[in-house]
Amino acid sequence: MNCQQFYKHLWDYADHNVPKSLEKTLDKHCLECENCARTYRLTVVENGVLQNKSDIPDLAEDFTARIMNTIYQNHNKAQLASLNNWKHFVKKISAITAPLMVVACLLLIFYFYGIPVNHDNTQIADITAESPPQKQSAGENTSQDIILSAADEIKPVNNTVPSPAVSASASDKTGNFRQDYETSAADSYDYINQTDEPSKPEPSRSNNSVFLPPDFADYPVPVNLSERYTASQTINTDEQELTIIYNIAATGENFSLQILKIDNSSPESPVLPEADVIQDMDLMSQSDINSSSDLPVNDQNINNRGNGIDAGTTDNTTNTAAAGNGTDSSADNPPAAETDTADSEKIPTADEELPEESQSKDNNPAAATVPIKKPSTDDENYEAATDENTSADIDIQDIQWEVTRNQKRYQITVSGSANLPPSQLRQISEEIRKSL
Amino acid sequence: MVSDEVLTQQVTRGNLSAFEELVERYKKLIFTIVYRIIGHYQEAEDITQEVFLTVFEKLYQFDSGKKFKPWIQRIAINTTITALRKKQKVINISYDENLEKDFNLNASSKIPDPQTEVEKQELQAEINSALQGLNDGYRIILVMRYQMDLNNSEISDILNVSREIVEVRLHRARKALRKSVVEKWTARGLKDELPAIL
Known part of the structure; x- marks a missing residue:
């Protein structure tokens, strides 16, 4: 063995990690080579230094206890952390759910105590969407458009007036209010508001209040009227006239209240609405107004006519002739005929539609009952809505008086259908008179 | 005596006293x-x-089918290396305190005289200085080999390297230590001369 071979096995030899035979050979070489022997001894010294563990100080006696305490603390912290996480989670959930619960409670309160939200407007949109397409001229804003726009804008509505569909159906019950629903032009300033179902009036609400247009603020309108009467519709054709349609909750019957401003210059002859305007006042016939204008006007003068008048809105000419003094007939009344020609495209004249039987009664004021006619052939909705009443005869009765308010005179006319007993109409009129 | 592996299983079941026993052992x-x-x-x-805290936290990762000692030694080495890298600590391995009593020169049975004692101390200082000059890899593998008394296979398991790599590294570490010691000895004007004690 030479020195190079010795160096190859030097560290293993110093570690006693060589076979016995090789170890003997290496021992022999160390004895023969002093340089390799010294190198070997240096290696052994190095190993002794590297393997020396005596200088390693002892750990503290409480080392294990400290470790275990740390572990226990960390364990408890972990448990507390998990607990805190749970508490934090609960807090988060509470922070989220609490406002939702409040909102839910408010919604429930609103729902059960009748504070309407968008619910009513949604109903309006739905109802009006189902309403029939109405015949209208270009540029006119119908009541349906007004309702739809109101539903789109979701404006707060007056809750005291039934929805237009309800009022329309109530009007169709007497066969009179179709035109109110149909011909609310922009210049008619038709306020149609809606409310919940009138069949279930809520005691907490005042259903008989009236939303007045600005020009009619000083008009004498009933206040604190009995809740048995619900103002379903307010119609004003011009600044001189205001008509309020009331619905009687108990019976479903309607009556109208017309407030007509009387020209002070001619106190004995109130300003009468034009013929086409009267079409909107279906419970009142122009002839009735004409005849009532001839009567002495005072609070005590209650003129219960009780005569049958055509409930159809298109037969004003006939009604005028029929409810008059009996001196005019439809054929002999050119001015009235000219008035009707304004709406002749939409509304057929009575001469064309009325049967002979009815026309034969025109000359008889006592026989003023006229069957309801279909005013328009293409108005299928009207036909369906008035299907129940097509064969019914509807009479109109009026009670009229005059009041003075702010040095202005107003003629008050309460009209009811024949289904409304005269005594009840009289009672209603008295109640209105007291509330003015 | 309960084996280390059984103790680890008990610890994973929540028996903290079993972990205390492992701490005492290692x-x-x-x-x-x-x-x-x-x-x-x-x-x-x-x-x-x-x-030990790392061992406790990662004990669920331990495969009880294997030996626990190499596993904890590997964690110790890795944790120490991480600490070294964090602190950029210059290792000062002190062999000065008790080196004398354990400095066993197997090849020399002579009774040390005062000059020999001085030369011995000088040699210890040179070895310590050489160790301090070694890089971390050489120093760690020398510690594992001679302080932990691990064979090459065990070192390869701990360092997760092959046995051949351990042998090569260990050989290079010894050569580097020897080279450093000789250089220091030469710098003192004792070129090509080993201490007389050797």
Whole structure:
């Protein structure tokens, strides 16, 4: 063995990690080579230094206890952390759910105590969407458009007036209010508001209040009227006239209240609405107004006519002739005929539609009952809505008086259908008179 | 005596006293490894504590079918290396305190005289200085080989390298230590001369 071979096995030899035979050979070489022997001894010294563990100080006696305490603390912290996480989670959930619960409670309160939200407007949109397409001229804003726009804008509505569909159906019950629903032009300033179902009036609400247009603020309108009467519709054709349609909750019957401003210059002859305007006042016939204008006007003068008048809105000419003094007939009344020609495209004249039987009664004021006619052939909705009443005869009765308010005179006319007993109409009129 | 692996299973079931037993068994070994690498008592103790806490946290990862000792030694080495990298600590391995009593020169049975004692101390200083000059890899593998008394296979398991790589590294570490010692000895004007004690 030479020195190079010795160096190859030097560290293993110093570690006693060589076979016995090789170890003997290496021992022999160390004895023969002093340089390799010294190198070997240096290696052994190095190993002794590297393997020396005596200088390693002892750990503290409480080392294990400290470790275990740390572990226990960390364990408890972990448990507390998990607990805190749970508490934090609960807090988060509470922070989220609490406002939702409040909102839910408010919604429930609103729902059960009748504070309407968008619910009513949604109903309006739905109802009006189902309403029939109405015949209208270009540029006119119908009541349906007004309702739809109101539903789109979701404006707060007056809750005291039934929805237009309800009022329309109530009007169709007497066969009179179709035109109110149909011909609310922009210049008619038709306020149609809606409310919940009138069949279930809520005691907490005042259903008989009236939303007045600005020009009619000083008009004498009933206040604190009995809740048995619900103002379903307010119609004003011009600044001189205001008509309020009331619905009687108990019976479903309607009556109208017309407030007509009387020209002070001619106190004995109130300003009468034009013929086409009267079409909107279906419970009142122009002839009735004409005849009532001839009567002495005072609070005590209650003129219960009780005569049958055509409930159809298109037969004003006939009604005028029929409810008059009996001196005019439809054929002999050119001015009235000219008035009707304004709406002749939409509304057929009575001469064309009325049967002979009815026309034969025109000359008889006592026989003023006229069957309801279909005013328009293409108005299928009207036909369906008035299907129940097509064969019914509807009479109109009026009670009229005059009041003075702010040095202005107003003629008050309460009209009811024949289904409304005269005594009840009289009672209603008295109640209105007291509330003015 | 319950084996280490059984104790680890008990610890994973929530028996903390079993972990206390493991700490008692391995705290000296782990502290020795750390102290040899770090060279500072307090830091070594802190790192040793950190080693056991890491063992406790990662005990669920331990495969009870394998030996626990290499696993905890590997954690000790890795934790110490991480601590070294964090602190950029210059390792000062101190062999000065008790080197004399254990300095066993197997090849020399002579009775040391005063000159020999001086030369011995000088040699110890040179070896310590050479060790301090070694890089971390050489120093760690020398500690594992001679302080932890691990064979090459065990070192390869701990360092997760092949046995051949361990042998090569260990050989290079010894050569580097020898080269450093000789250079220092030569620098003192004793070129080509080994200490007389050898």
